[in-house]
Each structure stands twice: as C-alpha cells, then as structure tokens.
Amino acid sequence: MIKLLEHIGRYFIMLQRTFGKFTKGSVLRKLIVREIDDLIIGSLGIVAFISFFVGGVVAIQTAINSDNPLLPKYLVGFATRQSIILEFAPSFISVIMAGKVGSFITSSIGTMRVTEQIDALEVMGVNTYNYLIFPKIVAMTLYPFIIVISMFLGIFGGYVACISGGFSAHADFVEGLQLEFNPFHVTYAFIKTFLFAMLLATIPSYHGYYMKGGALGVGKASTTSFVWTSVAIIIMNSFVTNLLLT
Amino acid sequence: MIAVNNIEKSFGKTAVLKGISAEFEQGKTNLIIGQSGSGKTVFLKCILGLHRVTAGEIIYNKVPLSSMEEEEQSLLRQDMGMVFQGSALFDSMTVEENVMFPMQMFTQAPEDEIRERANIAIDRVNLVDANHKLPAEISGGMKKRVAIARAIVMNPSYLFCDEPNSGLDPKTAILIDNLIQEITQEYQITTVINTHDMNSVMEIGEKIIFLKEGYKAWEGTNKDIFKTDNEAVTDFVYSSELFKKVRKVYLEESH
Numbered sequence: 416m417i418k419l420l421e422h423i424g425r426y427f428i429m430l431q432r433t434f435g436k437f438t439k440g441s442v443l444r445k446l447i448v449r450e451i452d453d454l455i456i457g458s459l460g461i462v463a464f465i466s467f468f469v470g471g472v473v474a475i476q477t478a479i480n481s482d483n484p485l486l487p488k489y490l491v492g493f494a495t496r497q498s499i500i501l502e503f504a505p506s507f508i509s510v511i512m513a514g515k516v517g518s519f520i521t522s523s524i525g526t527m528r529v530t531e532q533i534d535a536l537e538v539m540g541v542n543t544y545n546y547l548i549f550p551k552i553v554a555m556t557l558y559p560f561i562i563v564i565s566m567f568l569g570i571f572g573g574y575v576a577c578i579s580g581g582f583s584a585h586a587d588f589v590e591g592l593q594l595e596f597n598p599f600h601v602t603y604a605f606i607k608t609f610l611f612a613m614l615l616a617t618i619p620s621y622h623g624y625y626m627k628g629g630a631l632g633v634g635k636a637s638t639t640s641f642v643w644t645s646v647a648i649i650i651m652n653s654f655v656t657n658l659l660l661t
Numbered sequence: 662m663i664a665v666n667n668i669e670k671s672f673g674k675t676a677v678l679k680g681i682s683a684e685f686e687q688g689k690t691n692l693i694i695g696q697s698g699s700g701k702t703v704f705l706k707c708i709l710g711l712h713r714v715t716a717g718e719i720i721y722n723k724v725p726l727s728s729m730e731e732e733e734q735s736l737l738r739q740d741m742g743m744v745f746q747g748s749a750l751f752d753s754m755t756v757e758e759n760v761m762f763p764m765q766m767f768t769q770a771p772e773d774e775i776r777e778r779a780n781i782a783i784d785r786v787n788l789v790d791a792n793h794k795l796p797a798e799i800s801g802g803m804k805k806r807v808a809i810a811r812a813i814v815m816n817p818s819y820l821f822c823d824e825p826n827s828g829l830d831p832k833t834a835i836l837i838d839n840l841i842q843e844i845t846q847e848y849q850i851t852t853v854i855n856t857h858d859m860n861s862v863m864e865i866g867e868k869i870i871f872l873k874e875g876y877k878a879w880e881g882t883n884k885d886i887f888k889t890d891n892e893a894v895t896d897f898v899y900s901s902e903l904f905k906k907v908r909k910v911y912l913e914e915s916h
Contacts (some may be wrong), residue, residue, distance in 0.1 A: 436735070439766055448755075531749040538709055538821075539763055540738030 424504050426621050431602060432544040433617075443550065445599035450554035454516050460644075461515060462508055466499075467563040469507070470572030472496055478582035491583045492591020495573035497600075504565040505604045506652050509611040512558075513644035517619035521550060523641040524623025525633040533624070547624065551616040552620070566604070607655045612649050618644040662808040663708060663819065663851055668717030670700075670707055677703045679875040680717070686808040687818075688849040690842050690865045694857055695872035696897060704872065705823055705855045710734060721819075739767050742812025744822040744841075746868055748882065750796040751809070756803075757783065760810045767815070782810040786840060802833035806840070820845065820852040826861060836857060838865050844911075859904060861885050861888065871897070887911045 432590050437443070467629055477494040526532050537541045570592065577583040583591075622640035670678040677700045681760055683710075685691040693857045706712040710726055712738040719726040721737060729737065743749075749846045750759050760779040764770060783792065786806040786896075791799055796807070805825060812820055822841060826834035838858075842865045845852040854861065862869060866883035871894050877900050886898060887908055 436731075444767055524840060526752075530747055530752070531745045532751055534711060535743060535745060535749040535751075537711060538741055539736040539766065541766060614759040639705075 422621075425625065426617070429544060429548070429621055429624065430617060432542065434546045436542040438542065438546045438549070442546075443528070447500055447553050448548035450550045451606055452555060453519065453558045454551065454554045455561060458512060458515055459564065461511070462561050462565050463568050465511060466504065466508065466568040467572035467575075469503060470495065470499055470569030471576030472523065473569070474577045475580060475582060476575030478577060478580075488583065488587040489591035489594055492573075492588035493594050494591070495577075495588075496570055496592050496596075499569035499573070500566055500600055500604055503514055503569055504562050505608045506648065508562060508565050509615065509648050510607070510645050512561075512611075512615055514641050515639075516555075516615055517640050517644045518637045519625040520616070520619035521626070521637045522633050525626040525636045526618040528624065528626055529629055529633060544624075548617065548620045550619060552613065552632060555616040556609070557606045557653060558615065561603065562608045603659045605657075606659065607652060610651055610655060612645060614647045614651060621649065662722060663720075663853070664720040665708060666718040666720065668704075668719065669715045670708060670712060671715045677875050678707065678714075681875075681877045681914055682717075683870050683877060685851050685853050686868060687850070687851045688777065688846060688854060689867040690734075690845050691851070691853045691868045691870070692854045692862060692864075692866045693870050693872060693883065694862055694897070695878075696857070699872040700713055700875045701855045702823060702858075702871055705821060707854065709741070709885070710738075719833065734839070739815060741819045741821065742815065742817040744805065744808045744812050744820070744825050746824040746827055748796070748808040749824065750804055750807055751798050754800065755793050755795055756807050759796070759807055760814050763811065763815050779810075782814040783807075784845070785813070786810045796852070802829050802837065805833075805837050809837070809840060809844070814833075814846070815849075817846065818850060820850045822854040822856075823854070824858075825854060826856070826857055826858050835860060836863065841865065859898060859901075862898065863907075873897075887915075905914050 474491055474495045478491045481490050481494070497632070523535075527547070533543050533547070536546060574588055577588055578585055619640040622636045622643070626636035628635070665683045665685075667680050667682050668678055669676065669680055681704065688814060690915060695701050701714060710719070724735075726734070751762065754762065757776070757779055760782055764775045764778060768775070780792070786809050788803060788806050788810065790806070791803055797805070798805055809825075820841070825841060825842050826837045829837065838861050841852060841854065844850065854865075856862070863886075865884055866886065869879075869881055869883065869886060870877055871879040871891075873893050879889065879891045879914050881889060886894065890894065899908055
C-alpha cells in the first residue's frame with residue numbers, strides 16, 4: 416500500500432515537473448509533430464481494422480440474440496450505435512491503445528533511460544520531463560479524433576455485416592441508428608476519451624521514465640505500464656460513467 | 662576548476678562514496694580510476710549533479726553546486742559536455758542532428774549557423790561522410806567521436822567522459838584518448854575522465870585520482886604512478902605481467 420502511494424506521489428511530481436521549465440518552442444514543435452505521427456497517425460490503421468470488424472461482430476451478436484418477433488427490428492442498429500458510442504469506441508479502444516501506444520511510450524522512454532540518453536539530456540540542462548512527456552500529452556489531445564473514426568467505422572462495420580449477412584434490412588438498421596439519439600452520449604464519450612488520453616500519455620511515460628534495469632527492465636516496464644494504464648482506464652470509466660450518466 | 666570537498670553518497674544504507682576530496686584542474690585531463698564497484702561512476706554523476714550528494718560540497722569556479730538556483734544550475738549544465746560510456750546518442754537523430762541538438766536547444770542562432778558550427782565540431786573529431794547516418798549505422802569508435810563532437814559543440818568549460826574508450830579496439834582507444842587530450846589543451850577545458858583503461862592512465866593521466874571502496878586511496882600524475890609504493894594502486898595498475906615489466910623498465914631507465 417505504501418509502495419502504491421509512493422508511485423502515485425511520484426506520478427504527480429512527474430506531472431508537475433512536466434509543466435515546469437519549457438523546452439524551446441521550435442524544438443518542441445518538431446517533437447509534437449513527431450509524436451502526433453507516432454501516437455495518432457500510427458494508430459489509425461489498427462483502430463480502423465478493429466473498429467470495423469468488432470462493430471460487425473457486435474451487430475451480428477445483437478441480431479442473433481434478439482431474433483424474437485416481440486423485439487423491434489430496429490433494435491440491431493440501435494444496440495450497435497449505443498454500444499459503440501458509449502463503450503466500445505471510447506473504452507475498449509482505449510484499453511487496446513494502452514497496449515499499442517502505452518507500450519510504445521514506455522519502451523521508447525525506457526530505452527532512452529537504459530542507454531543514458533535521458534542522462535545526456537539532463538547533463539545538457541534540459542527539463543527531461545517536459546522534453547519527453549509534454550509532446551506526448553499534446554499529441555494525445557488529438558486522440559478523440561481516433562475515437563470519432565472508431566465510432567464511424569464501428570457502426571459502418573455493423574451495418575455492412577448486418578446487410579451483407581442478411582441479419583437486418585437497410586431501413587431497419589438506419590431507423591435504429593436514428594432512434595432516440597441523445598447528443599449528450601457523444602459528449603460523454605468525448606469527455607471520457609479525453610481523460611483516457613491523458614492517462615494513456617502519462618502512465619506509460621511514468622513507467623518508462625522511472626524504469627530500472629536493462630533490456631529486461633524495459634520489457635517488464637512495458638507490461639506493468641499496460642496493466643496499470645488499463646486499470647486506470649477502467650476505474651476512470653466507472654467513475655465518469657457514475658458521474659455523468661447516473 | 663572543480664573542487665570536491667569531503668563528499669559522501671549513500672543509497673539507502675549502502676555508503677558508496679566515503680568522504681572524497683579532490684581538485685580537477687583546468688586545461689588538464691583529470692582521471693578517476695579504480696576497480697569496478699569502487700564508486701567511479703557514482704562519483705562522476707555526483708560531480709555532474711545527476712546524483713545529489715549525502716554530504717560534502719562540489720564547487721564549480723568557487724561557487725558551490727548546492728547553493729545554485731535551478732536556473733544557475735541549468736546555465737552551468739550548458740557549459741558542460743559529457744561523453745557517456747555507451748555514447749548516449751539520440752537514436753532517432755542523424756549524426757549531424759545529434760551534434761546540432763545542444764545548439765538548437767540553447768541558442769537563438771539561425772539553422773545555417775548551427776549546422777556550420779556542428780560541422781566544425783564533426784571535422785574536429787575527424788569524422789568523414791557520417792553526417793547523415795543514424796547512430797545505429799556507425800561503428801563504436803565513430804559513436805564516441807560523435808559524442809565528443811556533441812560534447813564540445815557549445816565550447817564548454819567542463820568535459821566529462823565516462824569510460825570513453827571502453828569497448829574499442831586498442832588503436833581507436835588511443836585515438837580517442839589523444840583527441841580528448843588535444844581538445845582539453847586546445848580549448849583549456851577542465852576534463853574529468855572516468856576510466857579503468859591502463860593505457861589511458863599512462864598516456865593522458867595528467868592528474869589521477871584512485872578510488873578504492875568509496876575512498877580516495879591515492880592521487881598523483883602518470884609519472885608518479887610508476888614510482889608510487891601505494892599497495893592499492895600498484896595492485897590495481899600493475900595487475901598484469903606486461904605492466905609490471907613496463908614499470909620495471911621505466912624505473913630502470915629513470916635511474
């Protein structure tokens with residue numbers, strides 16, 4: 416328990432230092448562009464692929480399990496929309512990103528630690544927290560755009576699976592998509608997506624920055640980072656859902 | 662000049678440095694030597710301020726490091742160059758970008774001027790046709806040269822090298838040693854080198870501090886090291902038969 420509190424304390428100290436002495440603007444801009452490329456653009460492919468096919472599976476499962484004349488035909492489209500907007504895109508994709516983006520951040524910072532690149536920056540007088548972590552935080556503010564794409568492709572995947580598999584008619588699916596649409600659900604999804612983005616940028620950075628040991632340590636830190644980022648996302652999800660939807 | 666007054670450093674209950682005092686002189690290659698685990702790297706990192714000392718003072722040009730504000734420390738660091746044991750080059754940057762990096766961070770000079778100065782530093786360490794290569798594409802000796810070029814590009818007053826010729830073949834190791842000594846004398850830098858390479862000790866050790874189990878066990882020059890009867894030093898330096906013979910010949914010749 417004391418160890419956990421120590422980690423939490425050190426995490427917040429890291430955050431404070433991240434917003435301390437700022438790196439020179441021209442250097443920071445280049446770093447931010449590179450991070451956007453690595454963390455956001457580099458994640459589009461996997462997010463698109465997973466969203467499309469999982470959206471399809473969600474729609475098929477809903478169709479198969481609601482094959483009852485008492486249930487309305489638009490239910491498949493409605494359930495697909497709700498599950499994708501409320502949970503699949505923001506939460507499920509974020510847990511996947513904890514593996515993809517999180518491991519990348521931890522291993523890249525961890526490798527810099529092992530190969531003394533962070534020491535080299537410190538000797539030069541660079542605020543290494545700001546130099547390494549701040550660009551990742553800024554890049555991850557674009558994370559909601561990934562989730563928009565995930566939402567769209569998830570629903571589209573559901574539509575394609577239903578229509579091509581004969582599980583639902585076009586009109587029924589579209590009716591379900593439009594039924595009782597509550598714009599606040601999208602707002603809720605974006606609020607939590609933004610919070611998850613901050614966790615995705617900072618928790619893996621913490622594990623990379625403070626890792627100990629050599630190459631094996633980098634591997635261990637990446638695994639620990641994935642576990643703790645996922646745990647934090649799940650806890651945050653539960654907290655935000657209770658706060659905003661109940 | 663750097664003065665170290667009675668510094669101690671502990672990690673938990675383990676005392677690594679036990680009251681070391683020393684002076685590192687300007688324009689000289691100051692060597693810290695000792696067996697693995699004697700505290701050399703911790704000592705160097707304490708001098709750099711990467712480790713906070715448990716007791717004692719590190720003084721840069723009469724100003725204690727501990728009394729410096731964060732901004733002063735930051736400015737001091739811009740006046741330091743460091744060559745790490747593994748070179749610590751930024752692996753996402755080319756050779757030229759690595760050398761340009763300190764100037765991009767801390768000067769307002771235009772890009773062309775930064776590139777020109779970086780190329781002067783690259784030429785100074787005799788690197789040819791490597792500007793656009795990544796660190797992964799060059800040899801260990803070339804990496805060390807890039808690290809030296811990056812360390813000197815801001816014309817620092819202090820140069821620190823942690824085992825600069827470890828992992829290099831003897832010929833390249835001597836070239837790196839000579840390069841560091843030339844640069845030290847040319848720019849009148851205070852150079853501190855952490856090594857256990859006996860060739861370096863004999864060739865460029867203008868001032869040598871020998872550490873043993875966290876204590877300073879001996880201090881002198883590369884000339885003194887032949888004459889010393891300090892058992893700890895002779896056990897360490899003349900552990901090989903070859904060096905024992907070298908010492909014997911040197912002493913016979915000097916008589």
